[in-house]
Amino acid sequence: MSHPGPRDGDLTVLVKSAGAGDQDAWDELVGRYTNLLWSVARGYRLEQGEAADVVQVAWLRLVEHLPRVRDPERIGGWLVTTVRRECLQVINARRRRGLPVDDKVLAAIPDHGAPIDSELLAREELADMWRAFESVPPRCQRLLRMLMADPAPSYQDVAVALDMPVGSIGPTRARCLGHLRTLLEPGGQPLEAPDE
C-alpha cells in the first residue's frame, strides 16, 4: 500500500482546483484527510457519532474557506486545527453537563466504538496490538492515532493538532511505542493504570 503524504507537492494544485469548482480535486482532498481527521477526533475519545459530526463540520467549513486559502500547503493543519477545536468544544460541553472529561476517567470508559471483534480482527496479532493501544496513556493514544492515519500525516500537521513542538514528536513517539511494546510482552501491564 502506498502512502502518498500530503507533502507530495500537488496539494497546491488540488486546493486551487477545488477552489475553482473541481469536484474531483475536492474528492481527492477528502480521500487524503478524512482518515487523519477521524483519527484526531477518536484520539480525543469522542464517540463515533460525535467524531463524525466534528469531521463533517471541518469539511463544510473548508468549503467556505476555499476562496480565502492563502497557503494551500497548510490545508492539513487548518483542517486538524478545526477538528481539534470542535473536539475541545464537545469535551467542554460534556464537562458542563457534569459528564466525566478527565483524561484518566475517559480512558477508563470502555470505548464501544472500537470493538475487538475476533472475526473482524482475524489476525490475532492485530487484535493484540489494538488491545495494547487502548491501554496506553491517553496522550500516547492521541499521538499514535494520528501517526497511524492513512495516508500518514506530516509531522507539521501532527504538531498543530496536538499543540506540541515538531521536535518533540519523534521522542514522544518512541516513548509511546515503548509503552506499547511493554504491553505486548507476555504479562505486560499498563505502565500507568487508567483508573489510578
Next chain:
Amino acid sequence: MSEQDQMIEQLRRAALIADPPPAALFASARAAFGLSRLDAELAALLHDSEESAVGVRGDGGGDAPRLVSFGTDDVGADVEIMPGPDGVALTGICSATVVAAAVQTPGSRVELAVDEHGRFRCDSVPGPVLRLELFTTTGRTVVTTWVRI
C-alpha cells in the same frame, strides 16, 4: 523499515479494521462541496456561549440555552439554540435590513418568517450542523458559517 515504523504500520492496519471512519462520513464530506455558496457573503461566528464557557464548570450551565452570534460588517443575527425532541429549536433576532431568512442543514432547508422587529424562530432543526441564510432589503444574501448543534 525500523521496528518503530513496523509498529505504526501494524497499528494502521489494526485501526482500519477496528475503527475505520464510517463510509457515510466520506460521502458527506464529498457532498459538502455541493453546499458551496460563492454567491453569498459569509457571516463569521462572532460569539458562541459554548466556546466562551471553556474551562468553566457549570452551575446548571448544561441547561442554559446556547447563544451564538454571526455577523458581517453590517448584517448579523443572534440565535438562541435549545435542545428539542428532534434536534434543536432556534429563536433569533437579525439586523433590521434582513427581510427573510432560512435555516439549512446538509440535507434540508426551511424558510423562516422574519417579523418587523427582525425576530425569527424555528421549532425543529434536525442537525447535526446548520447555517442560516439572511436576505436583505437591498437584495444581498448572507450565509453564516456552519455550526455543530
